[in-house]
Amino acid sequence: MSENSNIFKVHFLPNDTHVEVNDNCTVLDAAHKANIYINSICGGDGICGKCKVILSTGTIDAPPTKLLSGEETEKNYILACEASVTSDLQILVPKETRLEGKKILLDQNEQHYMTWKAILEQARFKHDALVKKICLKLQPPTMDDSVADHERLYQAIMMDQNVELNVMQTGYRILKKLPEVLRENDWTVTVTLGHRGKVLEIIDVQPGDTSKINFGVAIDVGTTTVVACLLDLQTSKVVDSEAVYNTQMKYGEDYIQRIIYAIQNDALEEMQRSIVTDINKLISTLVKRNDIELEYITSVVCAGNTAMHHFLLGLDPERIRKEPYIPSANFIPPIRAIQLGIDINSRGLLYTLPSVAAYVGADITSGAAAIRLDREELPTLLIDIGTNGEVVLGNKEWMVCCSASAGPAFEGSGIKHGMRAAKGAIEIMHITKEFEVSYSTIGNVPPRGICGSGLLDCIAEMLRSGIIDRSGKFQKGIKTDKLREKDDEYEFVLVNRDETAIDNDIVISQADIANLIRSKGAIYAAVSLLIESMGLTIGDVHCVYMAGGFGNYLNVRNAITIGMLPDMPASRIKFVGNTSLTGAKMALLSEDAFETVQNIASQMTYFDLMGNQKYMEEFMSANFLPHTNLDEFPSVQEELAGNNT
Template sequence: MKSIVQAVEITASRPSLSDNTADLDRLKRSVRQATGHALATCPLPDMAGIAGSFRSAGFQGAAVVRETGRGMEIIRFFPRMPQQLPGMALDLGTTHLEACLVDLWSGQEIARVSREHSQGESGADILTRIHYAERNAGLVQLQRATVSDINAMAADLAGRAGMDPGNIMALGVAGNTAMTHFLLGLSPYHMCREPYIPVANTIDIFPARDLGLKISPGAPIWVAPNVGSYFGGDLLAGIVACDLDLEDQPCMLVDVGTNAEVVLGGRDWLLACAGAAGPALEGGVARMGMRAGPGAIDKLTIDPDSKSLDYSTIGGEPALGICGSGLIDLAAQMYLAGMLDTRGRFRPESMQDRFVADEHNPSFVVVQSEQGGHGQPVMVRQSDINALIRSKAAMYAVLSTLVQQVGLSFKDLGRINVAGAFGRHINPQNAVVLGMLPDLSLDVYRPVSNTSLKGAVLAITDSGCRQRIVDTARRITYMEMNVNQEFMHRFSGARFIPHTDGSLFPSVSRL
């Protein structure tokens, strides 16, 4: 395992009348000897600081270097070998950022933080931000928002680790194509216009100072490559994080965030697509919807006989709202308890005093106001359930269309990896009841948490994983669902609980 930067021990001879080699040349010579590379370089902005540190340390200590392909680039010099070599990994999400600090030598996590993406002030979705970027200094403002967020997270991580953020020696970033463009100040104009071409899919490593990042100025920034406008580096990182690219048997990765992204395949081939199944599951549609955070209802059961409802919240906090996994549990449990019909419509006669009548948009009371964390009831409207049904139909249609495209059935899959907070909290059995996931043995489903972040960690700690991500980008095939008639047909059939074809869900009791 070779990380993106290394620290090599340096013990150089002191200058003398018989050896008047310049300080930086002396250091370069020592680096060449220590690494076996024929060439060692030092960027101009770092020359004075590194040479000064080398002399102050008595010409011995530890040089932090990066292999460039031509040789070794010297990034920092420390008077002694550091106990850890800190690096930062970032999942650059559309609405949410998550980052961790790791020891680049061991890969061990030191600290982790998350925050809402400040770009949200300029638009909740990608398309709105793309149009915002086209106006006046919109692109500059979007870039500044992200850089400011990253700097705040770096400072937070460093504070938790008891260190200075200037000692973070590398950053790995995995995000979708639009977020990558915003971060780098690249125009997304052509991404949303036929033939949908990004400015760049492959980003060369560059130093932190180029973006104004407040970590070590020469720290290398690695950004995951993209495949195209609708297939980003976050998914490529996720593929490697769950080893989908190494599987002998066809497997699947399902990552539900702002969009639903799905990859099918293994060692020999990979087929992918993305669709808008995510918003209803991320708090973007339901009035009481929220991300999977403290106070969000994430698990829920309803007794089919007594109709009594039991739930849990993340962190055990009083209920503030309901996240995607909780919404799935609610709809599935309401269906099994006879509170929803096959179209997802409320059945008031079975909902007792939890039904709130409204001619245009009736509601179901999940949590009464006296138990709610904000003194208000947590309610789910009929329109919220309708949005969930559309989302689950899109999800199932994507999965079934992908599998059919390569002549497989769901039973041919060895594993379905379910990523993100969605995967961490989801109850697969309720997702099957709802008709969102195929009716398979539950041990086929594996929650794999934040694979985008995990892939970014692997990229900065393991050169082999970095290369796998690059190789995956070259061999993956992207399938466009918006023009696929088979997808639209399957979507229509899936807009019922669990499906219009009951034989696809033999384990689900039909009402």
């Protein structure tokens, strides 16, 4: 113990990191201070049970909990968020609680050097970067041509860019250095121009021709991951991509938990600093890897949900989670990136794409632009299943949207052995009528848990094989020892301990199934409500676009079988990857695309499902497999009838 009896040392393994904390601190607080990630979906409220760590030495004060099994208690497992430090400690963070080995799955297309010119043309966007460089050869003044330096520059820009004088502006710093720069290289200069709404700003003027050296970064600011893509703004080529886990996760994996943490701990600056640090690390990695100077990065475009934009910009997010759920801003004007501490060119611009409402953010408006929902002739659905479930229905004439209160169950939250799509996650699963389980994992390594696609397969396969009924209840009469009662709850053993990487059986419990059914039910209810609100039927929907990483290995047939997706031909359901990032790249490279995202955000009509009685009725009906009304799922009705014969 330290000389000060109120200060204790906590030693974290396997990181081999030491930190000193006060005696009223929890182990989770100590981990935050040590900058060590500990899985904590509920943000430290003691309700998720994911922050399990092993107390190697020392003593703690913790209330009793049902979130730890008797076997885990015997092995000195504790909940980090519930354990108060009362002595010097040594804490082992087990594999299932840390991020070790969890490589983020980037879109493979991002790994290739490619031009986006063809993609922009296919989407009918003109390549015209938000921040661009143009080389100008000005005529020097004479006695017969005595136009001032600044006005001379404006005239050249107007002729080159076909713009009016009244849309341009110049800062004081540029005015002060302009005469010297113009004459330094015989009146040949490179002008950096940035779109700021209706204004075209002269961001910089450099001597000579540097127009071919201009880069920008498109960023998907996700709740779980932050993905950055470096683009050559002159050629429209993707140079490189990188991703990290959002370090805000240590404050809670759900952004509502992070808002609560920020308000209760007066930690908004801390949250803002956290996400900016992530972005700076990504940009630094990209420029070093590609031998590019930071000053050559002239623009950043960010797309994220409404809460993440508030954290990034340091805006007060408190009212997002309280009625009537009002953001500080949905449409945010461009600002100097340096004002937020983002390390690029000191006069470079940060653009944040627009949101629609508290729970439909720029990741959705960006995604809608990426698939050109605004050009669809027939009603089309865009569904993004992630930390939340957002749904957009529309075409070129109209768009309606909502956010389903699905909860992140398909990202592993609230599921005993749920995890993200990472190395060791079961991503595909089959169960025979004899209850034999086969599976494949990401990385083809021993399983550590089950990710979203595997969980979806699991529910569908258990329904087909008769392990559960349509209400999701275990059929206790089935003849297998894999169904067992443990800690006053039934669970089904999917993988025996000797096959796993976590020294424990991987199971799915009755509570897990109920959680997953609620999540899929919320998504389907949101889809149903939007379709019905427009006087349409499922048959009127031309296509369903599935966005986000969840769709990478999603079995469409299984998604329909459990009633998460509407019963329609699989050919009409398309996976489109990270459309949030795709839209951000398009906006970075094209003013047309940027304006399209703005227009889409203005056009969308938001349906607030909070307290919506019709939605609650739809949700209750969708809390069966696939639905209380089997007539909505004729193919599943036929499938289940065939299984019973």
